[in-house]
Amino acid sequence: MTAPRDTPASRRTRANGDGTVYQRKDGRWEAAGYVLAPGNTRRRVRVYGTTRKEALAKLTEKIANSNRGLPVPTSQGSVAAYLTYWLENVAVHHLRENTHTRYTACVHRYLVPGLGKKKLTKLTAKDVRTWLNQPRTTCQCCTRGIDARRDQPRCCAAGQYCHKLLSPLTLTYIHSVLKSALEHAVCEEEIPRNVARNVRTGTPRPRRFEPLTADEARQLLTSAGGHRLHALLELALHTGLRKGELLGLRWEDLDLDTGAAAIRQTCSAPAQAGSPRCPPRRRASERRIALPSRCLHSLKLHREQQQREREAAGTTWQHDGHVFTTVQGRPIDPTNLTRTFTTLLRKAGLRRIRFHDLRHSTATLLLEQGVELVVIKELLGHAHIGVTATVYAHVRLRLQRDAIDTLSTALDGRETTEMARSDGDEPPPCTALVR
Structure with a gap:
């Protein structure tokens, strides 16, 4: 009778549920096992590796994810195919018309050319981060072919780069669109996790507004x-x-x-x-x-x-x-x-x-006239008073500085009055009102 340790590695018996591992005729190792699939069903998957240990590690990872309740991805399409499906069947019913138009332009102008050829199930956080770093230093006038469509090229073809780069605010917007699409792919159990959430783009500076004076x-x-x-x-x-x-x-x-x-x-x-x-x-x-x-x-x-x-x-x-x-x-x-x-x-x-700066002008002028913040919040229709306080923090700071200067002037005037009273025999003046 042959001892277990003398049995070839490809024929060793594994426990029930651990799957099978064997060596193929081409020299590669293949591991197969049943894992959780969408719809609370089970599906047999196969993974490959150059060594038995590598193939077994891949299978063990899939089985561990299955035991945690994560179904195996079923989508074999590209990122471009899923983004198109998401725009036409999901986003169109949940977004306003102008928002959907901006999302569509963002997908077809940036996401599809940059990440569209990637498989949805094989997209990684490294892929997203590497692609987001490219528009920071790449001239969009040349990348999108704007210069090629001109009657007289003045950028790449002319050897003069206009350096039309994407702003940090635009990059953040593109990233948010990708996160929204991948989040729905997770909900539909197309992918196990949203890799775009693991990428940090940083918080861009808020857009400065220039309100009108009175x-x-x-x-x-x-x-x-x-x-x-x-x-x-x-x-x-x-x-x-x-x-x-x-x-x-x-x-x-x-x-x-x-x-x-x-x-x-x-x-x-x-x-x-x-x-x-x-x-x-x-x-x-x-x-x-x-x-x-x-x-x-x-x-x-x-x-x-x-x-x-x-x-x-x-x-x-x-x-x-x-x-x-x-x-x-x-x-x-x-x-x-x-x-x-x-x-x-x-x-x-x-x-x-901008036309929206008229709205900022109204709030700024009201604050400078001493109107309470809660009244401005109700007038503008902000959901929380914190939004009003944050957006117009610079105005409140200026008003605080004016109030402090007024108080300092009043205190300096009181000290001068007391000194004059102690030196002369004149009666004390009436107390001045501090506004």
Whole structure:
């Protein structure tokens, strides 16, 4: 009878559930065993190695993951195939239209060319990190073929690199899109873990905003006095409404008698995409705000002007209740509003800023006037007061410095008064009020 130690390694008996390990005719070692598969089923997998120890280690790892409840990946497709599936079947039902458009551009412009050929199951954190480091130093004008499509090349073909690199904020956005897609792949048990979460891109600096001063705001409103969207600018500066909230505002949401407005929907998609109305993203954005008398007067004039435009348009008028529309009554495209705003800034002789900076201007001016932070939070529709305090921390710091300087001036004045009182026989002056 042959002793167990004399049995060849390829024929040694393994315990039940440990799988089998044997040497193939080509010299490689193969290990096979049953592991957990999606749907609470079991599936036989095979792994290979140059030595028996290597093949056995791979099989042991898969069995250990199976014992922890992690099913074996079933997807054999590429990253590009899964990203396309995710955009067309998952993200389209959970994202707003403009967000889905940005995600689609990010996937087809950066992720598919960079990681699309990789197998989804074989994608590693090292692959993601290595690829994210490339756009930091690679000219995108040349990588994406922008220079090749020009009539007169002025970058790679001309030997002059424009160094059009991706910003840290864009890289962080690309990374977040990839994480979202891989997270859904984990939920569908296509892959065991989200490798993109193991990559740290760093926190980019927040985008600086340049709010208008009180003088610049008055200059803008004065210059846009005769424009058909003067009421929109005045409402934006007095209430801090977002661009989408202004364009989604309807006459039924306004109460011009009591001076109040109900923010119930927003408009962020292009007008040609159908109905641009959609509820606000957060519950706190649905709110009622008070309207100042200047805005009420401007809105009444705007309604009269809109009625004249309706009579002039005749049968081509397509009004559906929006406050701010085109001359034909259609909703205003957000991109066209940005172009109009840039033109009005140039006409007023002001520096170029974003339309969203009008919202920052409102909050900054309110803080400088001593308005409580909780009131500004309710007006802007922030979910938490911490958001308001963080975004406008620099304004609060300046107000603190002004208060400290005021207190120092008061204390210095009191000391001078006491010295004058001790040296002379004059009666003590009345106490000055500290504002």
